[in-house]
Amino acid sequence: MPGDAPLLERLRAICGDAAVLTGGDMAAYATDWRGMFHGRPLCVLRPAGTEEVARCVAACAEAGTAIVPQGGNTGLAGGATPDESGTEVILALDRMTAIRRIDPVGMTVEVEAGTILQTVQDAVRNENRLLPISLAAEGSARIGGLIATNAGGVDVLRYGMTRALVLGLEVVLPDGQILSRLRHLRKDNAGYDLKQLFIGTEGTLGIVTAAVLRLVPLPRHRATALIAVPDIASAIALYARAQNEIGEALSAFELISGAGLDLISEHMGQTAPVHADWVLLIEAGSSLPGLREAAEKLLEAAFEEGWATDGVLAESGAQADALWQLRESLTEAEGKAGGAIKHDISVPIPGMDAFLQEAGAMLRDVAPEARLNVFGHLGDGNLHYNVMNVAKEDAARVNAALHDMVAAHHGSISAEHGLGQYRVAEWARLAGAVEHDLTHRIKDALDPAGLMNPGKVVPTRG
Amino acid sequence: MPGDAPLLERLRAICGDAAVLTGGDMAAYATDWRGMFHGRPLCVLRPAGTEEVARCVAACAEAGTAIVPQGGNTGLAGGATPDESGTEVILALDRMTAIRRIDPVGMTVEVEAGTILQTVQDAVRNENRLLPISLAAEGSARIGGLIATNAGGVDVLRYGMTRALVLGLEVVLPDGQILSRLRHLRKDNAGYDLKQLFIGTEGTLGIVTAAVLRLVPLPRHRATALIAVPDIASAIALYARAQNEIGEALSAFELISGAGLDLISEHMGQTAPVHADWVLLIEAGSSLPGLREAAEKLLEAAFEEGWATDGVLAESGAQADALWQLRESLTEAEGKAGGAIKHDISVPIPGMDAFLQEAGAMLRDVAPEARLNVFGHLGDGNLHYNVMNVAKEDAARVNAALHDMVAAHHGSISAEHGLGQYRVAEWARLAGAVEHDLTHRIKDALDPAGLMNPGKVVPTRG
Structure with a gap:
């Protein structure tokens, strides 16, 4: 096929006609799952493998056509939605879903970028291993998107962000070259760690097509508690004590507000066993015996110190799951109550109490009618x-x-969701000149034509 | 001072006369600690703070003079030693040693780059926290160098490489600008994670001047065992079982050969309580009760399965320390026995047995007179x-x-020591064209004049 053939024709020749969607077939890809971001793509490509991705990218590069990579389309910042110009191509990884290899001894898994998170979780669990990324969208989020956004979730406290789990990557670069570093190694300091460039950069420097992820032992024992606390300062004191008492076993330390529990009760018909202005959902897991004993001791101390006013330690896996159901219903309840302006912020933990007080006072001033639904990963x-x-x-x-x-x-305006298109202007407003400069240098070095997911993460130069 | 003043004069004006070493005063900086790499620097700069570093770098950039950053000078790959031209400036961070802040609740520590690792370890231990980087040189290695080389050590199995502990960085860029991202945040997805560029790149893209590091809970209980295994396959079977039985508590799984034990006995006068062709030094730690019980159960299983033929579980901290002393004497014993050609390799764990057999056979062919001292981080x-x-x-x-x-x-020729100047040619020989290309693009984007630690990590272009 000659280089000047119309782009769609070339793409069809590469992927096959059925894998190049146009018109109404594009609907599910053109809008994000919440219906908040709407795009008008030129077409949606669904390549079957890395070679096809590379040939598509090369063809688009030659045509000067921009590409928006898309995984499970579960992002919260519009990072996978194209603009309204009708000129951008969505490249969906959703046909590349092979789990290539699970190594329970070396504790690694190699997967294609389109594999759904929960599919990988289930597969490695059968081998007594855990892929410790846990988030509400795990039934539809895909591995490539999790890597491209450096996804967080409720297990970060213990296991780190997605970046900490990526051992190897295969990436299609903006010019169609393939960087293949699918290494099953926990230690590799040979040369620049090039894969870091593609983690958390939301497809603006290349497209992740496959990955090797680190697995961890599957904890055998679990302790889950819902605790009412008198205030944030008590919650943080309890957090510090938990780090001393159960240490590495602590995997989640989640905050829910009384207002949030009311939303769940009103819109989801779920009633929490404890209620207060602030409650904590705490989870720990271990392979060692003695977890429950330590958890009970921790709760005793919390009551003695006055950090807890009420609480329940789950007696069964089902009861623990029910407590988590409360946490996971918050977003849906919020939506049913009319939605919210969402923020995804982080601040240093010792300053959290002051931050919440100051933010509350500021809001009463700026938006007196506002109601808050504050929740998340306090730990x-x-x-x-x-x-x-x-x-x-x-x-x-x-x-x-x-x-x-x-x-x-001294916090972050995007702790775990990424900037996407939603927060890029706010980042641009708040970041310093050196950060702007370095960001553009990296972007220009890898994608000089600016064709990879334009308008996301990297602010357009004025 | 005018821009065309001789460089040394400008540098003295910036740092003060006493902080610009020349002649014989440079000896301790011009050669690495093992005396393997020798350089002839123009001068050694010892700036007192970040602003001085920035002004020194700007002055050198203006003069077209190359800079070799140096921390504790404990590297094993010559990354901190200049060339023999007499034109390169060593910039030593050894006067920047402040521990700025320890936050035991948010579990972070902020330190200047010249702080010695052990000094930080001791300081955070007082707060019931652990900085989990553990290596033989910890009494002299400095934080900036550990970050610049993404140092490994014996705790990587549990806590990851140094990269996994870096939350924030302050970096002086090749043009003298300061990138200041000293955030005490566990989650920050706002924009490109620029700090990753300076971790493991050995000062070739900028100079780390300060860092925020993540701390972990200090485990309260410890289990240490020295186990004789019949072969590598048994060692790996035991490793997999350990991940099941004690899971996250496993922090070190070290291999020592019988030949290594003989070296220690002959040259250091230390006798191991068990001896075999291969022995394992295993360490676990936890804040939960039940660690010892789980460790005993694991060892029982190892004997039952035939994976262990002899072994000792330390009865006291002193006995545990004595077992570690064996491991830590290996390098000195090797040196006393005449030294070795050192390698720092990693391969996927399931392939380790085959690798060792094939490598042994190859060596009998290539260097029939060779004797091996193989040890390290099998886990x-x-x-x-x-x-x-x-x-x-x-x-x-x-x-x-x-x-x-x-x-x-499918392994790495540099698992934890970095390429420095020692392994850069081997990396260049083995890396693919895409890796070469991307590496040079990044280097050129940040250091277009090539003045930051030339000849290290990034191969000189032919």
């Missing part, structure tokens, strides 16, 4: 500070005011 | 495959043959 300093009942035209003002406060507290 | 797939009794003129041939075998086993 990571990461909260979803969601503001409900605010008029659409006030959203930008509320965003900016909250982000300014986060910056004043 | 990470990382061995120091050290070859003794080989003539100097045969070293390159032995290196190349072993590295070819590592490559055939």
Whole structure:
């Protein structure tokens, strides 16, 4: 096929006609799952393998056509949705779903980028191993997207972000070359660690097509508790004690507000066994005996110190799952109650109490009618500070005011969701000149034509 | 001071006369600690703070003078030693030693780059926290160097490489700008994670001047065992069982050969309580009760399955320390026995047995007179495959043959020590064209004049 053949024709020749979607067939790919971001792609490509991805990317590069990579389309920042120009190509990885190899001894798994997280979790669990990425969208999020956004979730406290689990990557570069570093090695300091460039950069430097991920032992014992605390300072004191008492076994330390429990009760018909202005959902797991004993001791200490006012330690796996169901219903309940301006912020844990007080006072000033649904990963300093009942035209003002406060507290305006297209302007506003400069240098070095997921993460130069 | 003043004069004006060493004062900096790499620097700079580092770097950039950053000078690959031209400036961080802040609740520590690892370890231990980087040079290695080389050590199995512990960095860029990202956050997905560029790149893209590191809970209980195994396959079977039985508590799984034990006995006067062709030094730690019970159960299983033929579980901290003393004496014993051609390789764990057999057979062919001292971090797939009794003129041939075998086993020729100047040619020989290309693109984007630690990590272009 000659180089000047129309692009669609070339792409069909590469992937086959059925793998190049146009018109109404593109609907599920053109909009994000929440219906918040809408794009109008030129076409949707569904290549069957890495070679096809590479040939598609090379063809688009030659045509000067931009590419938006897409995994499970479960992102919260519009990172996988194209613009409205009708010129961008969505490259979906959803046909590349092979689990190539599970190594339970070396504790690694090699998968294609389109594999669904839960599919991998289930497969490695059969081998007594855990892939410790746990988030609400795990039934539809795909490995490539998790890597491209450096996804977080409820297990980060113990196991780190997705970056910490990536041992090897295969990436198609903006010019169609393939970088193949699918190594099953826990230690590799030979040369620049090039794979880091493609983790958390949301497809702006290349497209992840396959990965080797690190697995961990599957804990045999589990302890789950829901604890009412009198205030945030008590919650943080309990967190510090938990690190002393159960240490590495602590895997989740989640915060839910009383307002959040009310939303769940009202809209989901679920009632929590404890209620207070703030409650904690704490989870620990271990292969060692003695976990429950240590957990009980920790709770005793919490009551003695006055850090807990009420609480329940799950007596069974089913009861533990029910407690987690509360946490996982928050987003849906919030949606049913009319939605919210979502924030994904982190601040240093010792400053969390002051931050929440100052942010609350600021909001009463900026948006007196607002209602809050604050929840998230207190043990990571990461909260979803969601503001409900605010008029659409006030959203930008509320965003900016909250982000300014986060910056004043040395925090991050995007802890685990990434910038995508949603937060890129706020990043651009708050980042320093050196960060802007370095970001553009890296982007220009790898994608000089700016064809990889334009408008995401990297601000467009003025 | 005008821009065309001689460089030394400008540097003295920036740092003060006493902080610009020349002549014989440079001796301790010009040669690595083993005396293997010798350089002839123009001068040694010892700036007192980040601003001074930045001004020194800007002055050198303006003069077109290359800089070799140096931490504790404990590297094993010559990454901190200048060339013999007499034109390169060593920039030593050894006056920047402040521990700025320890946060035992948020579990972070902020330190200047010149702080000695053990100093930080001791300081955080007082707060019931652990900085989990553990290596033989910890009494002299400095934080900046550990980050610049992404150092490994005996705790990687559980806690990951140094990269996994870096939360924030302050870096002086090749043009003298300061990138300041000293965030005490466990989660931060706002924009490209620029700090990754400076971890493991050995000062070729900038100079780390300060860092925020993640801490972990200090385990309260410890179990240490020395186990004789009949063969490598048994060692690996025991490793897999250990992951099932004690899981996250397993922190070290070290291999020592019988030949290594003989070296220790002969040259250090230390006798191991067990002896075999292969022995394992296993360590676990936990804050939970029940660790010892689980460790005893694991050893019972090992004997039942025939994976262990002899062994001792330490009864006291002192006995545990004595077992570790054996492991830590290996390098000194090897040196006293005449030294070795050192290798720092990793291969996937399930292939380790075959690798060792094939490598042994290859060596009997290539260097029949060679004696081996193989030891290291079996649980990470990382061995120091050290070859003794080989003539100097045969070293390159032995290196190349072993590295070819590592490559055939999908391993790494530099697992934890970095490439420095020692292994850069071997990396260049074995890496693919895409890796070369990407490496140079990154280097050129950040250091277009090539003045940051030239000749290290990045091969000189032909």
